[in-house]
Amino acid sequence: MVGLFWIDAESVHLGTPSATTVSDVLLTPESLRVVGPEPGEWLWSDVTAIEVVGAPVRSTGVRWAGRAASVAAAALDVWVPGSPDEMTVAVSSGGDRVETTVLSGAAGAYSRREVDLSRALLARFVDGTSSPAVLSDWWTSADPGALRSRGREAVLEEWLAAQ
Template sequence: MLLSPVGVRITGPAPQAWRWSAVMDLQVTDAPVRSTLVRWAARGLSVAAAALDAWVPGSPAEMTVAITTMQGERIESPVFSGAATAYTQREVDLSLGLLARFTRGESSPAALTTWWDDVQPGEVLRSREREAVLEGWLGMA
């Protein structure tokens, strides 16, 4: 799934696209959520398995995006999680809040691109850093 200032696009074998004005609701379900302790334990096990040459990288967790159009059509599509192990519940809640602002026209995904261009992060952000970025985007509306 790709978000742009113009709209939302589902990629893959059955690509589809909608302008934001045609989207009534956009939800993501099945996001992998784990506590900090469980995320750290999973990360530690991966590092230990890699050190023993027993680690085989798995596929990213799969989530479901559900788009409801202004005409009442509901489209569901699988999408991959961007989290290495899982998200915090706070990240998921903030992300869903941001998606809601996009669908209501209160904010634009252009904020994400602008942030990336300005910050140019050199490494993957930790969950608390991602939460802070999401809070910043939510405060921009």
């Protein structure tokens, strides 16, 4: 997971892949595709805007406090994992606007910068100055492991700098 994106060997998701009835939003170099209860597909040349609303954002201090509380609760055997937060993805195309729900990939929350950089990258996909191929190419060439928020922000900055 880097920013609002979940990347694996087969695909790039906006949000985390869903095993439930919640939709998946898949990003390919050619199109944006919604899979789920109300499927749809749009070529990038037809997309005029993408908005992501409801991404959980917390400051570094609040994220660390939440992690510490989770560790303490787990140690006391009173921890119950919560469900991922839901985010709304709105795709605008040709005067139409379609909204779908996806799950957040953040364990707890994203940093504000991570969300802002992700939104900037989505805007680049829409205006044609970047492509989701940058994310898949990174996945195949990098050995990402688990990145902390600063590492994820650095990767997002790298993608934004790529032309």
